[in-house]
Amino acid sequence: MKKIQIGQSDIVSSQIALGCMRMADLGVNKASEVIETAIDSGINFFDHADIYGSGQSEIIFSQALKNSDISRDDLIIQSKCGIRDGFYDFSKDHIIHSVEGILERLDTDYLDILALHRPDALIEPTEVAEAFYQLKKSGKVNYFGVSNFSTSHVDLLQQALFDKLVVNQLQFGLKHAGMVAHNMNVNMENETGINRDGAVLDHMRMKNITIQAWSPFQYGYFDGVFIDHPDFIKLNNSLEKLAQKYHVTKNGIAIAWISRHPANIQTIIGTMNTGRIKEVTDASDVVLTRQEWYELYQAAGFNLL
Ligand SMILES: NC(=O)c1ccc[n+]([C@@H]2O[C@H](COP(=O)([O-])OP(=O)(O)OC[C@H]3O[C@@H](n4cnc5c(N)ncnc54)[C@H](OP(=O)(O)O)[C@@H]3O)[C@@H](O)[C@H]2O)c1
Numbered sequence: 001m002k003k004i005q006i007g008q009s010d011i012v013s014s015q016i017a018l019g020c021m022r023m024a025d026l027g028v029n030k031a032s033e034v035i036e037t038a039i040d041s042g043i044n045f046f047d048h049a050d051i052y053g054s055g056q057s058e059i060i061f062s063q064a065l066k067n068s069d070i071s072r073d074d075l076i077i078q079s080k081c082g083i084r085d086g087f088y089d090f091s092k093d094h095i096i097h098s099v100e101g102i103l104e105r106l107d108t109d110y111l112d113i114l115a116l117h118r119p120d121a122l123i124e125p126t127e128v129a130e131a132f133y134q135l136k137k138s139g140k141v142n143y144f145g146v147s148n149f150s151t152s153h154v155d156l157l158q159q160a161l162f163d164k165l166v167v168n169q170l171q172f173g174l175k176h177a178g179m180v181a182h183n184m185n186v187n188m189e190n191e192t193g194i195n196r197d198g199a200v201l202d203h204m205r206m207k208n209i210t211i212q213a214w215s216p217f218q219y220g221y222f223d224g225v226f227i228d229h230p231d232f233i234k235l236n237n238s239l240e241k242l243a244q245k246y247h248v249t250k251n252g253i254a255i256a257w258i259s260r261h262p263a264n265i266q267t268i269i270g271t272m273n274t275g276r277i278k279e280v281t282d283a284s285d286v287v288l289t290r291q292e293w294y295e296l297y298q299a300a301g302f303n304l305l
Contacts, residue, residue: 001042001284004264006076007166007210009143011112013076015259016284017045018277019214019268023060024053026272031064037274039070041281047169047212047268048106049080049117050098058105066107077106078113078167080147088120095131099140115145115169119153125160133162145169145209151198154209168204169212170197172265174235174254174300175219175226180261181302192302205263213258213267217251227251238299242292251276252283257296260288 002015018038023031035046048058058079065072081098082090099114114135116128135141145167146154158165172179178192179201185193204211219226226232227239227250239250246253258267269280288296298304 001281002259004210004266006113006266007143007145008164008208009113009166011076011143011166013045013266014043015264015266016043016255016281017047017212017266017268018043019047019270020057020061021047021049021052022057022270022272024056026060026064028060028063028067030272031060032067033274034272034277035061035064035070036068037277038281039074041278042284043277043281044074045076045078045266047078047080048102049083050102050105051083051117055101055105058102062105062107072108076112077108078115078145079106079111080115080117080169082117082120088118088122090116090120090123090128092127092131092134095128096134099135103140110139111141113143113145113167114141115147115167116149116157118148119146119150123153123157125157128157129160129162136163147212147214149200151200151203153198154200154203154207158207165207165209167210167212167266168200169214169268170200171215171218171221172211172213172258173216173218173226174257174296175232176215177297177300177302180297184302184304188305201263211263211265213265214270216255216258216267216269227254232300235296235299235301238296242288242296246283246286248283248286249279251279252286253288253296255280256283256286256288257293259284260293 079102143166147169181192182195217225239253242253243250
């Protein structure tokens with residue numbers, strides 16, 4: 001498994017991370033099995049959010065860790081906060097209170113990374129900076145990041161912060177690749193050419209902020225999984241052809257497509273199926289050729305001019 005440096009931090013992580021959004025419904029034994037499989041497969045990074053399963057995902061995760069021989073210090077644990085019931089909240093009190101809840105549920109003294117989950121229209125960067133400063137000083141959070149932030153929103157927050165933001169978590173995958181595709185359609189009067197994120201991919205590369213790709217197998221916004229979906233036959237045929245060539249699965253090739261991008265994107269897979277975790281990590285050494293990367297890009301429905 002390839003290791004990557006996370007932003008300008010001293011964290012060295014597996015390029016593939018396990019997202020724990022779907023862990024809430026697992027029993028503790030099953031969750032232990034999932035975590036152990038991930039670790040045995042080379043994954044050392046686990047992504048959470050306070051809202052996953054209304055906090056239950058973090059609780060099951062910590063119980064599962066206790067149920068295993070895994071040491072917390074061998075793991076990189078990230079969680080997110082800022083989404084509340086019907087509104088977003090980046091106030092200092094809420095951020096600090098959220099982290100206290102996260103640490104209690106995860107039963108740990110510190111988070112490696114805390115990310116703000118979705119932009120709060122009412123953000124006060126200096127207030128966020130105060131919260132981050134207090135959390136860092138108390139040893140409760142080592143590094144900070146954001147999620148679903150545009151370029152300008154990252155800059156707005158960064159200019160008030162003492163520490164560099166280290167991650168920006170964004171939806172990205174073969175069926176959600178607008179951040180690549182708009183650059184390929186620059187100045188064209190078509191839909192794909194619309195820059196919806198402020199050129200976030202280029203900007204994160206320039207600022208050395210790691211992009212974390214969430215929901216890599218989904219099309220639309222949680223509309224479903226594109227692997228084996230009858231609406232995406234061309235894409236599945238290309239995935240299958242490459243899966244056979246590299247002796248891996250279509251899921252594995254779909255992640256290899258993300259990893260091949262030179263931005264060193266970290267992919268957060270969300271499967272709770274141990275077989276699928278192995279499939280994907282087994283393919284982590286696959287390096288697609290340029291031609292293969294572009295074949296998949298076009299099979300996914302994107303054009304070259
Ligand atoms: N920052 C944000 O706003 C945000 C939003 C969403 C998610 N996330 C993070 O990203 C992580 C991943 O999200 P995700 O779970 O949506 O990503 P995902 O890995 O694209 O999707 C996982 C889901 O797809 C299913 N799946 C995968 N391959 C399949 C196949 N070949 N056939 C049938 N089903 C298949 C999995 O089922 P099985 O479990 O049965 O394999 C699971 O239900 C989350 O855990 C979370 O940490 C962040």
